[in-house]
Amino acid sequence: MESETFDVAVIGAGGSGTMAYLRAVLNRNKAALFLGDADSKRKGRATWVAQVDNIPGMHDLKRPITSTTRSTLDWIQSEPDLGDGCRTIKAKVHSLEQDGEGFLLKWKDREGEHSMVAKFVVVATGIMDIQPKIGGSIEPILPFANRGDAIYCIRCDGHQTIGHKLSVIGDSDTQVYIAAMMMERYGHESMDLLTNGADPSYSEDARKLLGGYGMKLHTQPIVRVIGDAKQTGLEGFELEGGTVVETDRSIVSLGIIAYNDLLQSVKADLDAAGKALVSDKFESSCEGVFVVGDLVSGKKMQIYTGWDTAVDALDEIDRRLRMQRRRERLAN
């Protein structure tokens, strides 16, 4: 069976992919949005955002990214003049390859494997913060991440540490600079740095700051999270050898995993962290494949940044589609 052709396929429906799809629909391009599967959603940052304080108008929303995605898709469906021929697909794209002038995308569901052709592709698959392994597993920290005791975005949630006993988990200069910033901004007088067994690679500058601000460095592996995620919340960490670090908020600063496998399959250029190197219109080095949101190199990893990258990318795609149609119309 021949694959259906779309103007644009958006892969990933966090905040950035949702904005990309909305923009495509408003531009009246024939668009498909891949929502991902249960596994990719669990690994997406959107799922872990319980509340948003740093964006006007979002304060009353619970799970703001997933709830605004749902309401946006409902709104599109309710609009009689929009969304003609557009489609949302509850699946993860597992294959992306160049196909003539466009791209062939493949996904699986209970009925088997499916495919479509898209003239343009927007990759919005995001990144994930590296989690600390505790007793060999990332599972122990997750319930505390879910309730906001483990913090992953200081621009979003740094203020949530005010009045709490703060620690930072990491092993690079970033860990020390984050700790210093939190002390300066929010008045923390003490600070525990946990490397979770890693030998830290601090620069001389970072070491100076660490000593000058009286930060306490713990290099032993974390063996247990103390506290009950349902009741007391985070109370501390037990380290190998029995030391207990009391802390009820902990910033995780261990770097990121970039979800770039689809970009690799079309040989798009990536930076050292695995994020996409893009043009000023957010096109990757593979012509026709755009990247938006957290997966873009050199941008803030924020909801509003993702929205803005999506609007620029989709307006450029729309411009190219219109220019093609304009040429064809003027030629006839």
Ligand SMILES: Cc1cc2nc3c(=O)[nH]c(=O)nc-3n(C[C@H](O)[C@H](O)[C@H](O)COP(=O)(O)OP(=O)(O)OC[C@H]3O[C@@H](n4cnc5c(N)ncnc54)[C@H](O)[C@@H]3O)c2cc1C
């Ligand atoms: C705990 C936490 C709190 C945060 N709080 C804030 C805040 O208050 N304010 C703020 O501005 N930012 C906040 N952020 C950052 C914000 O969550 C990200 O900037 C934003 O989610 C990035 O959006 P994205 O669409 O690029 O990626 P994501 O939100 O990660 O979405 C990627 C989506 O792609 C899907 N996907 C992945 N692979 C595939 C595939 N192959 N096929 C189909 N789908 C796929 C996944 O299912 C996922 O839904 C926070 C982040 C965290 C972790």
